[in-house]
Amino acid sequence: MTKTNNLMADPAGSFFSVEGGEIRARGVELEAKAAALSASINVEAALSASINVVGSYTYTDAEYTTDTTYKGNTPAQVPKHMASLWGDYTFFDGPLSGLTLGTGGRFTGSSYGDPANSFKVGSYTVVDALVRYDLARVGMAGSNVALHVNNLFDREYVASCFQTYGCFWGAERQVVATATFRF
Numbered sequence: 001m002t003k004t005n006n007l008m009a010d011p012a013g014s015f016f017s018v019e020g021g022e023i024r025a026r027g028v029e030l031e032a033k034a035a036a037l038s039a040s041i042n043v044e045a046a047l048s049a050s051i052n053v054v055g056s057y058t059y060t061d062a063e064y065t066t067d068t069t070y071k072g073n074t075p076a077q078v079p080k081h082m083a084s085l086w087g088d089y090t091f092f093d094g095p096l097s098g099l100t101l102g103t104g105g106r107f108t109g110s111s112y113g114d115p116a117n118s119f120k121v122g123s124y125t126v127v128d129a130l131v132r133y134d135l136a137r138v139g140m141a142g143s144n145v146a147l148h149v150n151n152l153f154d155r156e157y158v159a160s161c162f163q164t165y166g167c168f169w170g171a172e173r174q175v176v177a178t179a180t181f182r183f
Contacts, residue, residue, distance in 0.1 A: 113161030142182030
């Protein structure tokens, strides 16, 4: 992917910016999913649980290819590596029937904090969790209630910077309750 007409310093030396820069980004995104069902040990061999796992990885090589000041540098806020892994377990049988428990992590690699590449913003990993109950078990097919927790361990981290004076803290722990009803 190539972004053209990116603002860059005026080659004539004025204090203005001109369109004419170019940023190129190349990379690869991979995702894998796996699901498994387990059978309970009884005469009917009914399904008792479901396990789902999803993993992803992204590699990005971004560079200023045309620029009066930053040619060859990596744009700010663009990590080379990102990855995530999520798994959940759903009970179909017994007293926990309809309950889903899930957890996963999101990794964001280090990135440069400014276009001059004068400093780096460190990598970080956060963990998320989920508890969901399928209300079909109580006669409300297609409906559920859930509790999602992002940044479960309330990790403090710098998410990104765009200059030495402009950085942003990552999101604190967030707890979100949802109810979905389908008629």
